[in-house]
Structure formats: structure tokens, C-alpha cells
Amino acid sequence: MEETTLPIHSWFWLFAPMIAVFVLSILNYLRKRGSADVTGFGVSGKSASETDAHTDAHTDAPMEDRS
């Protein structure tokens, strides 16, 4: 049976999955703000060139020196 009306609150349910990912993004930002582990998988929030692990001579080269 076809719908004949669309109450305005129905739009909320139509867009619920999209609203959910936006809310999750906000929560994720608030949770990770100031955290060193921004991905939750152990990746340092610093750029790779700032990390102690960055010991490879090739990767130590600043970007402008690569070529």
C-alpha cells in the first residue's frame, strides 16, 4: 500500500542514518580532541616526520628534498 502523506517528523527517520554518522563524527572529535591516538588503532597523532619511529633515512628526508 502506498503512503499518501509524509509527516514532517518522517524526514527525521529518513535521514536518521545520515544524522547518526554526523553525531558519531562529533562525538569522535570530542573524544579524540587532545588525544595522541587519533585513530583508536595506535597511530600517533603526530605527523610521521615528528615521531621517534621515523628513523629510516629515506623517510627522514624533508619533502622538499625528496627529489
Place this chain on the structure above:
Amino acid sequence: MNTAAVITFILYLCILIAFGVLFYRYSETLPDYILGGRKLKSGVAALSAGASDMSGWLLLGLPGAVYAAGLNQIWIAIGLSIGAFLNWQYVAARLRTLTEMTGNAITLPDYLEQRFEDKSRVLRIATATVILLFFALYTASGLVAGAKLFESSFGWGYEPALLAGAGVIVVYTFLGGFMAVSWTDFFQGILMFLALLTAPILLIFFYENWSTLTAGVTGVDPAFLNVYHDMTLIGILSLLAWGLGYFGQPHILARFMAIESANLVPKAQMIGIGWMVFALFGAVFVGFTGIAYFAGSPLPDPEFVFMVMIQELFNPWLAGILLAAILSAVMSTVDSQLLVCSSALAEDFYKGLLRPKASNSELVWVGRLSVVAVALVALVIAWNPEAMVLELVAWAWAGFGASFGPVILFSLFWRRMSLQGALAGVITGAVTVLVWNHLEGGWFDLYEILPGFVLSSLAILLFSLRSRPPSASVTAIFDKVQ
């Protein structure tokens, strides 16, 4: 088109070229030219990723689809939102870190080669070739869409419109490289967002209340309100599966690689997803309102629903800005794709295979000339307006999503993945998309990205487990980010 709209429009094009001139001096090395020296801030990374992702589909395709078929088209918006969210959540920071740790890789082929220490160069050549092939067609489709917009807005012929649109994009991309492209995309993203926010607000005032609007839509066809109308399980899965494409789109992943620090990713994710959700809502709402607005005189081409509404409803100056926003949507994708092609030619082929010792200046100029060369190829493909290039967008999206998506994901998260697994994944994904596209009936009507993604993932697992484990130096880099 009236004078006010023309002036606004020309002013907009001048601003884009000014971005190119402004960022000219910031492109001293190839990493500057094709990745902005990894200095993107969160807002620019977020909006430029969104704008370059969405293309004309956001302001033409989606409103047109909702106008023509009703709210059952919302499934694709849901699939894209979830895909973009997962891409930001799981890929962005990790890819940013790993690409810098794997020899400061500045392109995806460069990253994959160094991630698996591929001395044979096969992976680099294969992936760079796939990028050039798919993006030449993808860019051509963008140019066709842009030319048709110019044509209908200014009443020009198709060829002059094509040359004008391509000319402006090439000028600012040629001059300013990645930073010009990212900042113009950021500016274009704001325009698109404002257009899609303003239009629904003004349209609600036009209809005075919600009931009048839904009654108007119901009057045309009550089925337009039903999200399941005329949809099969295969149809819904196909639309949702578009979201899988995000993991393998080189022009979007380039924004992740270019962000200044992995620390900025959560903020960029929040801005990017917020932009996307509101923009998609606005696009769906415009199409929905169009059903009622044009009930008496249906449009011959549904994709022009937003454009026609703008010209009929809004002040000419505002209409000029909103029309510029539509062209923005197209241009922001074409410029990013041009630059990715340029990076494949300059970094992966020229520097990677021919001239490893080339100077910074030489490489930047090879990058610039590559932009012109790829634009010329795309122009030749797009010269015939009847060419079926527009239909290739879905195919190219699936091609990248299925051949690169699983490989990128596994390379970021699976320590045991081997070079053989990566090659098998790229080839299986690409071949599945090519073959599935030609099959019809039953489950073969499923959008090819889904079987391509699944089979590519299985190929990676199978070939990696059957080949020798990766060397200690390969796993060492991976372990550093654990």
C-alpha cells in the same frame, strides 16, 4: 541569462584563476605541486574532499533523480554518508601516517610500491595505468557536464562552452597545483553548501507550510513518498554499495595524505561529514520540492530541476551565485582528477621510471605539462556531446572502489598482506567490474562494485596467505604504526 547573473558568474571564474596565481609560488617541488607539501588544514581538507567527491551529481544528478522517481533515491545518499564516514574514521589518519613513513609516498602507486617493497615496479605501473585510464574518462565526463551547463546558462555552442570550462580549470590547476585545487574546492564546497541550504529555506517560505508541499507531491504521485516504491533488494543494495567506493578514490585519498597532521583528522571528519549530510539533505529536498513545483509542466530533463528553480525563484544576483555553485560542483571534481593524473605521469612514470634524479623544477614543470596533456586527451574524448562518457562515471567509481579500495584497506590493517596479494586484489577488482558490467539479469543487475569489492578482498586474502610472508623490513614499517 540576465546581466546580473552573468557578471556574478564571470566574477566567480576570475576568483578561481586568482587562486591559481596566488598559489603559483608555493609549488616549488613536486610534493608541493601534487600534495601541497602536506600542509592542508582540517577545514580545507574536509571541504575539498567533499567537493571533489560529489561532482555535478550533488546539484544535478541527485535532485534530478528524486524529482523523477521520488524518495526511493535516498538509499544512495545513505550509502554514501556511511561510506564517507568509515573512510574518514578508519582510513584517513592511518593512510596519512603510513604514506609518510613509506618513503614519503606522494601518490597511491608510490605508497603501494614502497609499502610492499616492490622492486619489479609492476604494482606502480599497474596502479598508475588504472588511474590514468579511468580518470581520463572520468575527467571527460566532468567536462561534458560542465560544457552542458555553460551551454544552457549562457546559450553558447557546445564546443566553445567545453573550451571555456576546461580552459579555466586548466589555468588554475596548471599554475597553483594541489593548493590551488584544494582552496578552490574549499571555496566551491562553501558555495555548494550555501546553495543547498538556501534553496530549501526559500522553498519552504514559498510553500508557506509543509502540508501544502507534501500535498503537492502526493497530487503528482503518492508513490513518490515511499522509499521502498519500485525498489528490489538488489536495487537497494546497489545504491547502498556506492559507499564502498570511497576507500579507493585517489582524488579523495589524496586529501587524507595531504592533511598537515593525523591530529587534524577528527576535526576534518566532523566538518566533512557535517557538510555532506546537510548538502545531501538539501539536494534531496530540492528534488522533492521540484515534484510539486513543476507538477503542471514537467521538466524534459530532470537533472535541470535545481537550475530551473533557481532561475525562476531567486533574485538574479543570487541566481548567479547559485549557478556558479552548480558549475563549482563539476569543476571541483575535474580539477582534482586532472591533478591525480598529472601526479601519476610526473611522479609514477617520469620520476619513478624515467628520471629518478630529475630536479625539483623539472618535475614541477612535468607535472604542469601533464595537467595540460591530460586535459587535452579529456577534451578529445568529450568533444562529441553525444558520447556516452556520462554513463562511465558509475563504472569508473566502481572500478576505483573495487580495485583500489580493498587493497588500501588491507594494506593499512593487515600485517600479513603480501605484494602478490596486492597485485591480485587490484587485478581481480578491476576485472570483476569490467566483466560484471556486461552481465544482465537477476543478481547480475547488482552494482558491480559490490562483487568487485568482495572478490578483490578474497583474492588479497588467498594470494597473501599462499605467498611467502612479507619481509622483516616490510612488516617493520607496519609495526611502527601499531
